[in-house]
Amino acid sequence: MDWMMYLKVFLVGGALCAIGQALIDYTKLTPARILVSYVVTGVILGGLGIYQPLVDFAGAGATVPLTGFGWLLSKGVKEAIAEKGLLGILSGGLTATSAGIAAAVIFGLIFALIFKPKDKS
C-alpha cells in the first residue's frame, strides 16, 4: 500500500477544508457562498491547467473537495470541445460530472426516505 499517497491526500484535502473553516470563522461569507466559490475556483484553476497537477499529486485529496467538482466541470468541457467542437462548452461539464450529480440526487432521495432529520444536540 502506498502510505505516502494517503499522507498526500490527507494534507491536500485537509488544507482545502481548513481554508473553508477559516473563511467561516473569520469572514462574513455564508456557507453557501463558500461552497459556490470553491466550485468556481475549481473551474477557473482547472481551466487554466493549474488544478490538474494537484490532482495528479494528491488524488482524492484534490478531487473530493468542492474545488475538485469545479475541476471536473472544466475538464469535461475541455474534452467535449475536443470531441464535438463548440457544443461541448454546454454539454461537457454536466457529462463529466453526471455520476456525481446523479449520485447526490439518488442517495439524497433514499436517505430522505429512510431518515428523519434531527437537531445536533
Next chain:
Amino acid sequence: MPYRIGKYTLGFDQPPAVLSYAAVGSKKESEGPLKDAFDFIEQDSYFGEKSWERAESRIQRESVNRALEKGNFDPTDIDYIFAGDLLNQCISSVYGLRELGIPLFGLYGACSTMAESLSIASVFIDSQAAKRCAAVTSSHFCSAERQFRFPLEYAGQRTPTSQWTVTGGGAAIVGIGNKPPFVRGITTGTIEDYGIKDANNMGAAMAPAASATISRFFKDTHMNPAQFDLILTGDLGYVGSGILLELLEREGLDIHRQHNDCGLLIFDREKQPDVQAGGSGCGCSGSVLCGHILPKLQRGDLKDVLFIATGALLSTTSVQQGETIPGIAHLVYLSSQAQDEAFPTRERASQFDGRKEKR
C-alpha cells in the same frame, strides 16, 4: 390608567400583577444552568409531533396551558392573548393557540416579543380594557434554522458569532392583583439600524436598540442603574452584551454590575460550546423571564428588574437582498412592590414635562 413619563415611558396608576406564568424547554435547555426553571421539558425536539413547526406550536400551547393551570384559570377567564413567534405569519401562535378560543392579537417583534406582549397586556389591564390578559411567545432551534438560515438537513456549518435559538417558550398571565411581581412601567423601543448586515451576528445588530431603550428609560424616569437589582437584556449573547455595555458607557451609564443577558443565563457557554455566543430566539427571553425571573420577583429574591427583550427585525428576503438588520428593544420594569418612592408617580411625571416646556 397608564400615564406618560417623558417621551418614551409609560407608568401605571395601578400596576398590573403577573398572576401566573410558565416556561417550557427542551433537551439543550434542560442541560443548561436554568434546568430547574422550566415547568415542562420535552427531551425530544419533535415534542411528539411530525414536524418542528408543529412542535413549536405545541410549546406555545403548553406554555399557556401550564400558566393557566398554575393560576387556576380557565381559557374563558382570559380576555385577550398577545402572542407571537419567529416563523412566517406567526404560525406557531396561530396553530398553537387555535383551540383556546381567546381573542388574539398576533404580534411580530422578533425576539422582543415577550416584552412587547407583556407591555401591551399591561396597558390593556391598567386601562381597564381587560381583566386578565396572556402574553406568550416561543421559538424552536430547528424551525428557526429553517426559517432564517438553512434547513438542518443541509447540515451547514455554524459561525462563532452565531447564537443558538432556544427551543422553548414562556407565558405570563397579567391582571389585577395584590401579589408580586408587578409591571410598573414600560418603555417602547424605536427601530435602530447601525448597518449590521451579518445575519449570524444578531447580538451586534440588536445592541444599539437595547442601548437606546435603556438610556431613554433612565432619562425619562430620572432614575439610575443602582436602583435596580438586575438589568436583563433579551438575547444579545456574549458579543452583543459587550457592545451594549460599551455603548451605554459612552452615554455615561454604567450597568456592569446590574446587567445580565437571557442568552447567557440559559446556556453555559463553557459546558455547551455549540451554543457559541449564547442563546437567542423569542423563547430565550420568554422562558428565562417566565421560568427564572418572575419566580424570583414573586419570592422577593429580586426587587427591581428591568427586562429588555431585543429583536432583530430581519427576514430571509431582506438578508438575501443585502439589507441591513434593524434592531428593536422593548423594556418592561418589573418590581416586587406595587408602589415606591423611586419610580415617578403621575404627578411627578407631569412635573418632568413642565420642566421641559419651560426650557
